Amino acid sequence: MQDMMKRFLAFTAAAALSFTPAAAQQTATKSGVQKPALEIGGGGRPVGEAWARSPVYAANGMVATAHPLASQIAIDILKKGGTAVDAAIAANAALGLMEPTGNGIGGDLFAIIWDPKTQKLYGLNASGKSPMGTSYEEFIKQLDGRETIPPFGPLPVTVPGTVDGWFEMHERFGRLSMADILAPTIDYANEGHPIAPVIGYYFGRNLKRFEENLDMIGEFENARATYFADGPPKEGKIFKNPDLANTLTKIAEGGRDVFYKGEIARTMDAYFKRIGGNLRYEDFAAHSSKWVEPGCVTYRKGYELCELPPNSQGFAALQMANILKNIDLAQYPRGSAEVLHYITEAKRLAFEDVARFYADPDMSPAPLDWLLSDAYGKERFALIDPAKASPEFGPGEPKLEGEGDTTYLTVADKDGMMVSLIQSNYRGMGSGLVADGLGFMFQDRGELFSLDPNHPNVYAPGKRPFQTIIPAFMKKDGKPYMSFGLMGGGMQPQGHVQVMINMVDYGMNLQEAGDAARLNHDGGRQPTNDLAGTGADLLGTLNVEPGISDETVERLKAMGHKVKRVDNGVMFGGYQAIVRDPETGVYHGATEMRKDGQALGY
Template identity: 70%
Template sequence: MRLIAAALLLAGTALPATAQDSTSEEAIGPSETIGAGGRPIGKDWARSPVIAQHGMAATAHPLATQIALDILKGGGNAVDAAIAANAALGLMEPTGNGIGGDLFAIIYDPKTDKLYGINGSGRSPKGQTLEQLKEKLGDADALPPVGPLPVTIPGTVDAWFEMSERFGSKPMSEVLVPTVRYAREGHPVAPVIAMYLDRSLRAYTANEERYGFDFSNARATWFADGAPEAGEIFKNPDLANTLETIGEQGRDAFYKGDLAEVMVDYLQRQGSAFSLEDFAAHESEWVEPACVSYRKGYELCELPPNTQGFAALQMVNILKNIDLAQWDRGSPEVIHYITEAKRLAYADVARFYADPDFAPLPMELLSEEYGRERFALIDPARATPEFGPGEPKLEGPGDTTYLTVADKDGLMVSLIQSNYRGMGGGLTPDGLGFMFQDRGELFSLDPAHPNAYEPGKRPFHTIIPAFVKKDGKPYMTLGLMGGGMQPQGHVQVLINIVDYGMNLQEAGDAARINHDGGRQPTEALTGPSADPLGTLFVEPGIPAATIEKLRAMGHKVEVIDNGIMFGGYQAIARDPETGVMTGATEMRKDGQAQGF
């Protein structure tokens, strides 16, 4: 099953209808529709970006943004503020993230003038082989989205402490205080998050019978009286206690202490193979971001596998072989080239991307020559029915929440964190107030695949933070939530800024496309792909004439008008000369960019 389609199914979201089925005019009548108002400057469909001098934060929840700014105003730096905001989002946006999940970040440190990447992803149980896992799966040909089998070690807490110890300025106990307070006293649920909570409850309820997993603790934590509604005050005292313990006792409380014992005891009761030794052995990894040039002095920087970040870099290396600006942004030509570049890159993702400790990545994937070779496979007039992976040499040149924070000294943090499918796999350890991720679902069961399940291995990961340089200098943090949408979103935002001169807010508010399908990193290496052409999902802002031309070119196109499949964008750009910061956030989420 395609990753996006499966995610929508778990979230209780029906797959999209056709463009004709999704129009609202038939329901309420053309005379009752209303469009966007006018603006004195900029695009009618985008509000102004936020500009400030002393500090900036952009997150998926206004209260999390305010917490980050409070940390900055109180003398903390961007890393302190990012961790504080991330903790708050785990409470306030549990449909996208939490301390039961993993974390990745790119940090620009002005003191060393370097980018630092952290991979805070967890591993599978060391005491369980692929054969033993298959015995538990029975006749199933893939890992389930819920229950104990897709759980991997939660990496977020360790990544927080790694970031704090290397770059932070405040103790973790102080950084976590705002979220502890909100968890105990309560906060009003935001509208989009309320919608996702309702969908999550319906999906988990449907899956309880199908998969037979324990949803009782999760139900008591978030859904004791049904799904919380927008504006309803929500409290999570269990999470308050957990975060307070972490702040006072440190990361070892989570991986070696009482909290670890509670987690392991609970998981083992559910049939998991995790042990205390697995939790005690967990550690994050500092990694080197890779950057590729695009145009006009811009470079896109991403993290290496086990993330899919290099897919965005492959797309950039393909697309810089054609001048997209010769056409209008909403033209069929531009969307065709972006789509085909994505399909080419993802053919390689499905074949090569995995935990590098088990399967080294062919670094030629990022070479300009390889990008030219892949670009040459694009038919400018037709969608190619199926793209296979390339043959790069091994050696060569070298639901989710995203947030970003920058401070007056130039420290910049691009951070993404997730439980994978919405809230995670449905399992909530006794009295701890968070849900375990189900990231292990992304393992392949084909032993020949680089991403095959193995003991102590990290699965393929969809979440990716990004960073942009301009003329060799640090310029912009960038991120976009949403599974396989993320590399596509990074590239579309970059194109909007570089090729079409959009400002930071316009670049995120502009209508997006999301191609889903093709071979997946969970499938077997051999045999036919389940969906070689895939489906091109587009937002209503894509012109109707463009959609018809794309269909005539052989693309399968569907229109979705609710924003769900197109990610959640945040960004901060910082002028390296003046230090003035510009922030943007996502109209498709509840978020806010703000500065001072």
């Protein structure tokens, strides 16, 4: 496939100014003239872009996840009469087993659900809080002179919200029993499944990072026994996790209370006491999810982008859309320097506000109406110089990014319910900590607190940290249109906007919009900084995939951007999406080449 892409790009004059797939390497002489690649690859496509597969079409139900077996499980749940929520929970449980490099029941969950009965969007924030018994002053002492919160070990661990999120969604929108929903994953955990290629790659990355930070982690024996007994699991190797099977069986039989108030909670409490962590039984018992109102902004042509409010970073995508709707991007070729410049500057402007305002709204409410207003979008757009990158932006004044490995999935059923769900352990597999006999790793989401006592996102007991994970949804002319998302820390809001631009401004289909090469701007102030952004790289680096042309890269550099080519897709996310045709009701499904995933329908 990669060789085919090379051959196609070499013979397509327009490729110099277009978004092309991340795997499509270009060959060039010293003068920059594109030359045909010598290798002969696969054949050409009769329709659409030569570098993208067809979307999947189905009338009764659709699933798109990062693992083919998880997609199959979700389709089976739909065929048994389960709702899209039932199938989403089943897929998420399977991914916690099959893709533990990015998610699991030791992490948090966010979801957007379109309910056809009420004709409404519902938002769920299933993120956990910091330990209630650890004050700011005590937490600072535990850092032992560190100026930042460590990424591994017990200090960044917050209460896992995923299991409660499952039961909240299921209580409102589920149909099958939780035992039926979790049964396929329990079977796979006991009997084993073969490791997928990209997941095998991430296993190797995670073990290397853990072994470089063993002093920080402390207790690693449980994690090694659960995941790395024979080294990192390799592509095609059969992987089993009987401890996780046992945990999921208890959840299926005992419900959410067994996890937060029963046997599993007692085990977690004893574990953190043993290793010197801060979480206690009372933290688990007090946990609850929150139903929240998604926010939407109109982009153009009747399309609305919808996201979840803080403590997530979802509204950053809405701020970007609000800025970019002030310029007709379609006047420029896809992948041109102008388009990438405007996207990058809009991202930088939005993330200045993320760094300043986004935090747990129960403790630090943000001025959301102002941030999402058309007037503020125009005000921020006016700060963009069309000819060059601004050295520095600041947050707005009314009268919060990080690395992350995550899983995103989306499901739609025959009744029209659509679920957009994202779930994560944050940095790679998480903290490196696995409680005795439970078979899952705890997240390290608490790394994303600020230590500045004046910052809205400062650490405090019983507080939700800033969250990078965000599901997305789009409406068209007020009707449900697209559930979609994309993995990867600060890449997520800018990835959402790029997919939207590909479809709305450039007419790409669902599959092409995800396979097209992306940018990922990294830098600027962060929600973890102090209010002044001390030490932040305010201009940041514009990372681009190989499919962005050499001409565009050189023009961006001339405009003042620091541009870096990145040859693999790791930092550019992993996309899944479902579109519902508003006239026929037919579903279109897509997943992308940067992951192992599959879209399936029936």
